[in-house]
Amino acid sequence: MTEPEWLTATEPWGMLTFVGAGASKRKLRLFTCACCRQVLNPFTPPLVERAVSVAEAFADREITGEMLARVGDLVRVAIGAARDADVRSGTGYLSHLLDAVAAACWSDDEMEAAQDTALATARAAADMPWPASGVRPSEFSEELSLQAEVVRDIFGNPFRSLEIQLEWLTETVLALARGIYAEHAFDRMPILADALQDAGCDDAEMLSHCRVAREHVSGCWVVDLLLGKV
Secondary structure, eight states, rough: OOHHHHOOOOOHHHHHHGGGGGSOOOHHHHHHHHHHHHHHOOOHHHHHHHHHHHHHHHHHSSSSSHHHHHHHHHHHHHHHHHHHHHHHHHHOOOHHHHHHHHHTTOOOOHHHHHHHHHHHHHHHHTTTSSSSSSOOOHHHHHHHHHHHHHHHHHHTTTTTOOOOOOGOOHHHHHHHHHHHHHTGGOOOOOOOOHHOOOOOOOOOHHHHHHHSSSSOOOOOEEEEEEEEOO
């Protein structure tokens, strides 16, 4: 993959393969969680969002693998009932979403889980009937394009390296970055850009990423870089 291909990709799979072994397990799991969060709606069962939150906590080593596995077991139990209901109704949103969440709660192979979750959440976004056919509705492709943006938000530009300057890590910058991460308060990213600029940061890519009018997710490369997360 070339840099222009990375910057313009509209599907996540090649991008994930490209970062490959260099991708941390944490970032890959946060990608799966972000994909799940993108397709939640007000009618999604509480178990789903709870499971995604647990998977995020596991990614940050806040809970054990045993706790993650217990939640994953609950999700897998729910999958059977969802598939029966979706077959009867001719829909598939919940079945595909639960498949994605089950992958997010799987602790053995984060890369495979990320690939599986991307497919399942794109199917959920398109409400493809269960079992899914080979037909790709426009909503399916649109969701894949959003997922490619998530990959760029989490992994940045792998063709470019950036070293944080110590003078950028002011008390204000670090407090903002911690708050954004802990509270999922990504609407504060432009404020973080202003604080970085006040601290002397002149990196155009870093500043513009904070100010871009798009959704950021847990694992955003700028916030991770400031907080020393990998």
